[in-house]
Amino acid sequence: MRFFEVLRRDGPARLGRLMLDRNITTPCILSPEDYVSAGSVFRYRSPEEARDATISLARSLSDGRKLIVLPYPSDVAQDIDIDIDAPRAVVTDVSSVKKDAQKDADVYVLRAAGTIAAARDLVDTLMEIRESIPPDSALYTPALATPSNLSLLIYLGVDIVDSVRVEMDGHYNRYHTRDGVFQREDISELPCRCEHCSSGDITAHNILKLEEELAWVRDCIRSGTLREYVERQVRCVPWMTAALRLADMHESYLERRTPTHRGGVMYANTSESLRRVEVRRFVSRVLTRYRPPESDVLLLLPCSARKPYSESRSHRLFRSVMGGMRRFVHELILTSPLAIVPRELEDVYPAAHYDTPVTGVWDLEERAWLMSSLRSYLERHRYSCIVAHVEGELWETLRDGGIEAVYTGGGTGPEDLERLREALETACTGARPIGNFRLQEFRAKVDYYFGSGAGDAITQGARVKGKGLFDSDGRELASISSGRIALTLEGARRLLPLKAYTVRIGDFTPRGTVLAPGVVDADDQIRPGDEVIVVGDGFLGTGRARMSGWEMVASRRGVAVELRDGAEV
Structure with a gap:
């Protein structure tokens, strides 16, 4: 070949x-x-x-x-x-x-x-x-x-x-x-x-x-x-x-063959869009990898046409109403086809990259997908109070699905926002604060991309400055750009014990790229576009996967990883 x-x-x-x-x-x-x-x-x-x-x-x-x-x-x-x-x-x-x-x-x-x-x-x-x-x-x-x-x-x-x-x-x-x-x-x-x-x-x-x-x-x-x-x-x-x-x-x-990230918009225009790999993978990772901050109050919000949601007019209004209460509230956005989007993951692919016809009508398949995902999430994570600021058929879907919540009617008018404020004030009384949101965001994204436990491993004793995550000695561990995590070598060292998303190469020092013939072994979870850690007998590097892990091992030609950083160790 x-x-x-x-x-x-x-x-x-x-x-x-x-x-x-x-x-x-x-x-x-x-x-x-x-x-x-x-x-x-x-x-x-x-x-x-x-x-x-x-x-x-x-x-x-x-x-x-x-x-x-x-x-x-x-x-x-x-x-x-x-x-x-x-x-x-x-x-x-x-x-x-x-x-x-x-x-x-x-x-x-x-x-x-x-x-x-x-x-x-x-x-x-x-x-x-x-x-x-x-x-x-x-x-x-x-x-x-x-x-x-x-x-x-x-x-x-x-x-x-x-x-x-x-x-x-x-x-x-x-x-x-x-x-x-x-x-x-x-x-x-x-x-x-x-x-x-x-x-x-x-x-x-x-x-x-x-x-x-x-x-x-x-x-x-x-x-x-x-x-x-x-x-x-x-x-x-x-x-x-x-x-x-x-x-x-x-x-x-x-x-096994679908990239984890694409540059363009993911259009969800048909019923088949609910079964797309990107949709199922996103929800699966939210349910199995993502760990929300410890919080007593969950706020359910509708999605917006503009992505990420926080940049939309409606979500800016919701945020202004929350004010200082935001540090007590965990936000979950309800949408089709992605079902549930935690606020910390709103800018990852495909949450920040999809578009879908908006009619206000939820068909039976969309309702079933949303409710099965939301129920699975709530079975894993318990809250003392749920506030649902939703209206129309989304409200009917939650109500008919048996979601016990304080329903505030949805909307962005003055009366709608006042109902939301009052409900949150009551819910937040005596609630636990959720801590530093930016640090929670880093932890959530690292878990999303590298698996449960990775977020804790890299954020332990770390602080956020700008778009970067730094350890106590001021060394950068990772950065976020357009919802994607980029590891430094220091960050890679923290994740190495997990043995996740690791590509093992032979006894050589790569320059720029790692070709498939040089790959000895690779994590089967790796997909094209994933951030990976490259490990050799005397080498440590980070970069983006160009092919799936199983494909790196089985291929005799082609670029396996595009390196961003690397050093002899």
């Missing part, structure tokens, strides 16, 4: 580079000019003849580099040992992929991919294949891609497609668009103005639409917005919507 490298990840979808005569950016449409095939093993009189023919084929390309498809079917040819210094592709299927994965090919070709018809079969097959082959190899699904299903295929983990399906459909007068395939005679006015439509060349039009869609999908991966696009695109036909919903049931497959 020396001729394919993954460069960027957006869930199971990846941008990569296939190094042939030309460097091909994946996802890509593979052309017949990019590969040669040894053909069926049954065309040869013996396994030795198949091996020799493949080696001769590779030598004949000494003046250029193409992908060489090894003899197939692989379950018959699996004992043929072919040693060639060239990009290799193995034709495989679910029944033999685990054995074929030992061949360390650059590309794995899914046999008979074009015959997969059912949504469940597609999802199960692609996930099983992807889980079985090396992470730094490409998956090719022949005769399957169309402009309408391409984004879904790439989202599920496909790296390479071809134009066979749309070319064949063109010969049968089937006209492809991003919104589906139609019989040409059923369309009274063509929606496309390309030269091929003008000349009546449907096949060329179909290929053009597939190429255009591929360019758009690659750009979505670059911007980290492929999931949003897929949620829109699967509405074309019911089986694609079913496929996405079935894929979301494989939460582990998606979560």
